Amino acid sequence: MRRVTVAMLMLGFGLAALGLESMHARFSEARHDAARAETARLVRDLGLTDLALFTEARYVRHISQADLFTPFQDAPVSFEHFPSGTLVAPPAHLGRHAGALSARPIERNSP
Amino acid sequence: MRRWLSRQAHLIDFTLGALLRRKGRNLMMLAVYTLIIFMLASVTFLGSALRFEAKAALNYAPEVTVQNLIMGRHALSPPDWVKKLSRIRGARNIHGRLWGYFYDQAVGANYTLMVPPPRARDLAVNLGEVIIGHAIADLRKVRQGGYLFLLSPSGKLFKLKVIRILPEDSALLSADLVLISETDYRAFFNLTPEDGYTDIALTVRNSNEIPTVVNKITRILPTARVITREDILRTYENVFSWREGIVLAMLATALVAFAIFAFDKASGLSAEERREIGILKAVGWETSDVIAMKLWEGGLISAFAFIFGAAAAYAHVFLFDASLLAPVLKGWAVLYPDFSLTPVVDRLQLITLAFITIIPFTIATLVPVWKAAITDPDIVMR
Amino acid sequence: MIRLEHVTRIHNEGRPNAVVAVNDVSLEIPKERVTVLRGPSGSGKTTLLTLIGCLARPTQGRIWLDDELISALPERFMTEVRRRTFGFIFQRFNLIRGLSALENVMLPAYPTGESHAALKARAAALLERFGLKARMHEKSELLSGGEAQRVAIARALINDPAWIIADEPTASLDTALVDQFIEEMRALKKAGKSIIITSHDPRIWQADVVDRIVTMQDGHILSVEDVSARERAEEKEQNA
Numbered sequence: 001m002r003r004v005t006v007a008m009l010m011l012g013f014g015l016a017a018l019g020l021e022s023m024h025a026r027f028s029e030a031r032h033d034a035a036r037a038e039t040a041r042l043v044r045d046l047g048l049t050d051l052a053l054f055t056e057a058r059y060v061r062h063i064s065q066a067d068l069f070t071p072f073q074d075a076p077v078s079f080e081h082f083p084s085g086t087l088v089a090p091p092a093h094l095g096r097h098a099g100a101l102s103a104r105p106i107e108r109n110s111p
Numbered sequence: 112m113r114r115w116l117s118r119q120a121h122l123i124d125f126t127l128g129a130l131l132r133r134k135g136r137n138l139m140m141l142a143v144y145t146l147i148i149f150m151l152a153s154v155t156f157l158g159s160a161l162r163f164e165a166k167a168a169l170n171y172a173p174e175v176t177v178q179n180l181i182m183g184r185h186a187l188s189p190p191d192w193v194k195k196l197s198r199i200r201g202a203r204n205i206h207g208r209l210w211g212y213f214y215d216q217a218v219g220a221n222y223t224l225m226v227p228p229p230r231a232r233d234l235a236v237n238l239g240e241v242i243i244g245h246a247i248a249d250l251r252k253v254r255q256g257g258y259l260f261l262l263s264p265s266g267k268l269f270k271l272k273v274i275r276i277l278p279e280d281s282a283l284l285s286a287d288l289v290l291i292s293e294t295d296y297r298a299f300f301n302l303t304p305e306d307g308y309t310d311i312a313l314t315v316r317n318s319n320e321i322p323t324v325v326n327k328i329t330r331i332l333p334t335a336r337v338i339t340r341e342d343i344l345r346t347y348e349n350v351f352s353w354r355e356g357i358v359l360a361m362l363a364t365a366l367v368a369f370a371i372f373a374f375d376k377a378s379g380l381s382a383e384e385r386r387e388i389g390i391l392k393a394v395g396w397e398t399s400d401v402i403a404m405k406l407w408e409g410g411l412i413s414a415f416a417f418i419f420g421a422a423a424a425y426a427h428v429f430l431f432d433a434s435l436l437a438p439v440l441k442g443w444a445v446l447y448p449d450f451s452l453t454p455v456v457d458r459l460q461l462i463t464l465a466f467i468t469i470i471p472f473t474i475a476t477l478v479p480v481w482k483a484a485i486t487d488p489d490i491v492m493r
Numbered sequence: 494m495i496r497l498e499h500v501t502r503i504h505n506e507g508r509p510n511a512v513v514a515v516n517d518v519s520l521e522i523p524k525e526r527v528t529v530l531r532g533p534s535g536s537g538k539t540t541l542l543t544l545i546g547c548l549a550r551p552t553q554g555r556i557w558l559d560d561e562l563i564s565a566l567p568e569r570f571m572t573e574v575r576r577r578t579f580g581f582i583f584q585r586f587n588l589i590r591g592l593s594a595l596e597n598v599m600l601p602a603y604p605t606g607e608s609h610a611a612l613k614a615r616a617a618a619l620l621e622r623f624g625l626k627a628r629m630h631e632k633s634e635l636l637s638g639g640e641a642q643r644v645a646i647a648r649a650l651i652n653d654p655a656w657i658i659a660d661e662p663t664a665s666l667d668t669a670l671v672d673q674f675i676e677e678m679r680a681l682k683k684a685g686k687s688i689i690i691t692s693h694d695p696r697i698w699q700a701d702v703v704d705r706i707v708t709m710q711d712g713h714i715l716s717v718e719d720v721s722a723r724e725r726a727e728e729k730e731q732n733a
């Protein structure tokens with residue numbers, strides 16, 4: 001077989017896999033819709049405010065609720081102790097200056 | 112058209128033949144390239160799926176939460192705040208919430224203890240009863256009808272009957288929840304009713320009024336911090352954005368890898384390759400054929416890496432629940448929600464990923480060739 | 494016929510290391526004949542070939558192919574003329590490593606967009622003609638010297654050019670292979686091809702297939718000898 005044919009077949013195979021995956025996405029939506037509806041009811045009933053994705057520290061367990069200083073318990077530029085701390089941005093209410101990278105002290109910390 | 116296709120097929124044939132000459136090295140490079148795209152796409156998919164779930168769920172979060180701050184720390188809200196807040200027009204369903212953290216020494220996990228609000232009739236718990244999140248049930252190996260023993264911070268042992276386990280489908284939000292009655296909660300943490308609440312949640316009849324209500328709250332309760340649902344949603348919009356640690360670290364790694372590839376390519380036009388281009392031009396290839404041939408080289412490699420990397424990343428995140436990234440998400444935590452994500456793919460991010468990987472690579476292959484391709488073909492005679 | 498008018502080629506023009514490789518050469522090269530360029534090393538033979546074969550442009554002067562002024566064509570058309578008109582046999586054959594003999598032969602026809610099947614059939618027929626049927630799927634770097642030479646000739650012929658240009662084709666070959674090369678040139682000449690060969694090799698210029706010998710030195714033409722005319726004259730003398 002020609003090399004170009006082999007290459008195109010392989011790419012075609014990859015594209016077909018992507019196509020199948022997009023079908024999978026389409027068809028699993030319904031199942032996930034039900035799960036989401038259930039979750040939504042739980043959130044409304046309990047008044048939940050955060051994902052339970054990280055349970056290791058309170059400022060990542062309740063990202064949106066942590067007080068202004070918890071993400072900087074030791075010092076504003078201290079390195080993260082918990083791996084999850086590197087995955088989340090500072091809460092939105094800390095303002096634009098609190099970007100994960102800028103690590104600047106907070107200039108304005110009341111909402 | 113037919114001729115054009117046939118010509119391109121020939122060029123591809125040639126470029127693949129040339130690549131296969133250094134089979135080991137080129138396959139290795141392709142594998143690394145695919146792996147990089149796989150990792151970046153996995154993080155991208157996971158991030159956008161989590162953002163999607165967060166948005167879908169937290170759309171139902173309390174519209175306004177009021178916190179008491181003392182010396183910059185989150186403190187209990189005095190009970191009279193509920194009364195003060197109820198005087199604000201537009202604020203409804205004002206209700207003091209009780210929630211807090213508990214470190215379970217037996218298993219080394221952190222739980223979120225919470226008193227379900229009165230309106231959650233499905234989740235009402237009586238004295239001595241408990242509803243627990245799925246991850247806790249797994250960790251403590253208790254079933255509905257069994258008993259959960261918790262040693263309170265003050266050393267009292269609580270024996271709680273598990274009346275329900277929260278569904279696994281909602282684990283992403285409820286995995287670590289322990290719902291107990293207010294009486295148990297206050298006894299567990301040694302709180303008196305005068306100590307007040309963890310915070311106060313309220314709803315606003317008309318969402319346009321939220322800013323006004325927030326203003327009024329800060330006027331009445333100057334030490335309070337007000338968190339709106341908008342704030343919560345905005346916070347989660349940024350989770351896993353490209354600036355976050357791991358994404359950035361991977362991006363940096365990927366860029367370094369690309370830089371190496373690019374450098375290798377840009378400086379890697381050996382005398383032999385140069386001569387080969389001379390031969391091709393001498394036997395009648397046009398400059399544009401040589402360039403098209405090299406474009407195919409870069410394009411095919413990138414397309415291959417991208418398609419297979421992205422397809423594998425989708426399978427990884429949505430069919431295998433991002434199992435390779437789980438250790439990173441989990442960190443030092445013992446509890447980890449057993450979630451399965453709705454397959455949503457952020458097209459824009461995917462396209463961005465394609466652009467930052469395919470285009471630089473293709474250009475990196477092309478630049479040195481451009482220089483070689485425009486030189487005179489008479490070098491073959493030397 | 495190819496006609497050169499006051500052709501000069503200066504390498505690295507305007508720089509301190511400039512070299513006048515071909516200096517004011519005027520020359521006619523007849524069709525359907527074998528012309529040999531000879532001369533000491535560095536006399537400009539190869540450079541002259543690159544000018545004739547449209548691989549490079551003269552610094553001054555003009556080159557005509559039949560009635561077409563090819564030295565002034567834009568790059569694209571020059572490539573086109575090169576592909577249509579000239580087949581090249583290089584000194585070291587310059588086959589592409591990693592590709593099979595067959596693919597090496599097909600290479601010059603890739604830009605024409607001819608269908609793969611048709612092109613492959615043509616290339617295979619050519620290789621068969623040169624006795625390489627069994628070796629055509631072999632990688633070019635694994636071919637012997639003689640096989641490589643024949644593949645190089647087949648590659649030069651794939652676009653059915655009117656002119657064959659060979660630069661020192663026998664430099665690294667033993668006598669048997671030189672003889673074989675001469676026989677192949679004879680067959681091509683018979684088939685109506687015009688052939689230009691540069692060579693240091695007496696075995697080439699003494700071959701009876703050669704019609705004209707052009708001797709060069711320091712970029713100039715020293716002499717143009719019509720060998721076939723001379724031989725014919727000698728023959729007549731002998732017959733008389």
Ligand SMILES: Nc1ncnc2c1ncn2[C@@H]1O[C@H](COP(=O)(O)OP(=O)(O)OP(=O)(O)O)[C@@H](O)[C@H]1O
Nearest residue numbers: 504505512513514533534535536537538539540541
């Ligand atoms: N690309 C180039 N750049 C600079 N100088 C060149 C170049 N090509 C050839 N020359 C010089 O031009 C002169 C003629 O070279 P050419 O290769 O045409 O000679 P030749 O007769 O083919 O020699 P040989 O018999 O050794 O092959 C030589 O002095 C050579 O050094």
Ligand SMILES: [Mg+2]
Nearest residue numbers: 538539540661
């Ligand atoms: Mg030479």
